[in-house]
Amino acid sequence: MEEIKTDVLVIGAGSGGLSFAAGASQMGADVTLLEGHKMGGDCLNFGCVPSKALIAAAKQAQAMKTGEKYGVKPVAPKVDYAAAKGHVHKVIDTIAPVDSQERFEGFGVRVIREYGVFTDKDTVVAGNYRIKARRIVIATGSSPFVPPIPGLDSVPHYTNENIFDLMEQPRHLIVIGGGPIGMEMAQAHIRLGSKVTVIEGAKAMGKDDPEMAAIVLDRLRAEGVEIVEGAKAERISGKAGAITVHTDNGDFSGSHLLMAVGRKANIERLDLDKAGIEHDRAIKVGSDLRTTNRKVYAIGDVAGGLQFTHVAGYHGATVIRPILFGLPAKARTDHIxxxxxxxxxxxxxxxxxxxxxxxxxxxxxxxxxxxxxxxxxxxxxxxxxxxxxxxxxxxxxxxxxxxxxxxxxxxxxxxxxxxxxxxxxxxxxxxxxxxxxxxxxxxxxxxxxxxxxxxxxxxxxxxxxxxxxx
Missing domain, CATH: 3.30.390.30 (FAD/NAD-linked reductase, C-terminal dimerisation domain)
Structure with missing residues (x-):
């Protein structure tokens, strides 16, 4: 096993990890970066970028149907769903070089394409490498939370991690979850020609100002999205092309199912206990983003709190100060x-x-x-x-x-x-x-x-x- 000693080890090449690695390396630190999956993390590959690309395609379709008030005769768009997804993947491919291994190696970062596991307070094993670091930054992000609904494991379903690989247009998309991801995908698909039903156990867009959320929900309903609130999914049955979600507020059937009920911090692989890092659903950090192991920081989604790409980038910039210069720095949330x-x-x-x-x-x-x-x-x-x-x-x-x-x-x-x-x-x-x-x-x-x-x-x-x- 190859031994590596480094100033800073960054675990995870999403927004936060890449922001920190680029800055720290260019400022003179010896930086090692681990990524066991895709460079760019969730945002580039499964989240912000592909969702906005699909939304852009849907807006073009919607414009063709709503031109009458401008003096433009509306026409029914002929949507090629697979081609719309082709646009999504072209956008990802265009942006990917910015987050690529080659670019970061050009900054002087040592990039290892393996997952990392702690063996003690300052040592991580990744593949055939044993890495000892002065400081460690955990930036492993989050992934879709799929609740243990009875029957779900035997029914084909999608999350944001694989919905963008679906090339067959859903005839009727059932979305469980009325948060931002669920509502964005619901509107995109209704505009691209699918029938859409959103099932929410509480209140759709319930974390937003209710007056503002009502304006969005009214628009979605006007465009044809069925939004069912106060309906907790109790059981799921069916097969590919014919899926039924059984709730305490009735049964709802469709051809495809998208789970969009929230996210969970990616901590399972890390073996945090061996490093003395306290955690529950996410890693516990102070306002300085330092964990209970003083050599280790956690940034972005894995640290809990606001789960946004730009927050991860902000965290990455924040911990530059204490890790590289030994100066205090704290992360704020009031301005996010x-x-x-x-x-x-x-x-x-x-x-x-x-x-x-x-x-x-x-x-x-x-x-x-x-x-x-x-x-x-x-x-x-x-x-x-x-x-x-x-x-x-x-x-x-x-x-x-x-x-x-x-x-x-x-x-x-x-x-x-x-x-x-x-x-x-x-x-x-x-x-x-x-x-x-x-x-x-x-x-x-x-x-x-x-x-x-x-x-x-x-x-x-x-x-x-x-x-x-x-």
Whole structure:
């Protein structure tokens, strides 16, 4: 067995592991990277990238059916489902070189394509290698959680890890799970011509602001997605092409089944106990992302908390400071944005309205602005949506957006909250006209309406100045 001594061992070549490995190696550290599956991890191969590519194909199909209000005669699209999936794989192949083994070896990273297992506090075995490291970064990510529903193991089903390899168009897709993955895939498939039923045990999009989520759910239902809430899957029966989900709220049958009920941290292979690393469903870390083994850090999904690709990348950048320079660093969550890429999109950063009311009470002000008052949204016929900004003592603590390009618009508010800016910074911004970006500026302007336009004091001062102004 070959012995390797390294400054830093990174376990997992997803977003977090790659972000750290690239930065640390280019700064002069000796970095060894383990990946037992695909470079790029879940996001590139099974998650963010393929799902957005399929959503893009579905948007093209939808545009052909909805042009009448623009003076364009609607036509029924002829969808080649296999070709749409071909587009998905072409997108993956185009991006893959950025995450490739060759690129990272070019940075000076030693890449070993094996899974790693701890043997003690600073040693990991991977294939024929025994690796001893000064510091170790666990970035193994997460994978789909498939609950032990009776009958599921004998019925063909999909998760996000294999749905993008399905080339046969589902006649009727049953989706168990009404979270972001389930709703994105439901809308994509209804637009590509499948019948779709979503089964959710509680409330669809239940983690989002209910007012914003309702706008998305209404659109999906209008497009033909059947959304069944409060229906817990109790048993599954059938065979390929004829599958029935038996719930406490009725039975639902379809041709294909997609499980989208959540994710689980990838910790099974690691043998964490031998390294003195505490864990339950995920690895336990402090705000500095350090585990109970002081030589080991955990970043991204495997550390629990927010499970987003950009969070893993942020974590990877955060631990550069303590590992390479011995300086303190802590990860924040209050400034982390996220988005669900349905149409309309739904995006959030910081506190929702309900969370802000619970935390700040009467000190909270909620600023609102509707898409149907924005000229660009009117011109493009995308007037469905709104923005809400939660403000405490002049400082935004959260923003919720539902509507066209919400995922793009939320970035401004992430910047504001990350840098603890006041609402006046956005109100003072000049946005080009006509753009959806004006929605954020107009929302910020609402903060000053009662202070300037509804204030008797301001009116008295203006009248007094006008009286004596030469």
């Amino acid at each position: 944005p996220w988005a669900t890429y349905t149409d309309p999109e739904l995006a959030q950063v910081g506190l929702t309205e309900a969370q802000a009311r619970e935390k700040h009470g009467s000190a909270l002000e909620v600023l609102r602005f509707e898409y149907d008052e924005n000229d660009r949204a009117i011109a493009e016929g995308k007037t469905e949506g709104l923005i809400k900004v939660m403000v405490v003592k002049g400082r935004p603590v959260g923003a919720s957006i539902v509507g066209a390009q919400a995922g793009e618009l939320i970035g401004l508010w992430a910047l504001v909250i990350a840098n603890k800016l006041k609402i006046g910074a956005v109100a003072a911004m000049v946005a080009p006209y006509p753009t959806l970006g004006e929605i954020s500026k107009r929302a910020a302007g609402q903060y000053y309406v009662p202070r300037l336009f509804e204030s008797g004091t301001v009116k008295k001062v203006v009248r007094l100045v006008q009286k004596y102004l030469p």
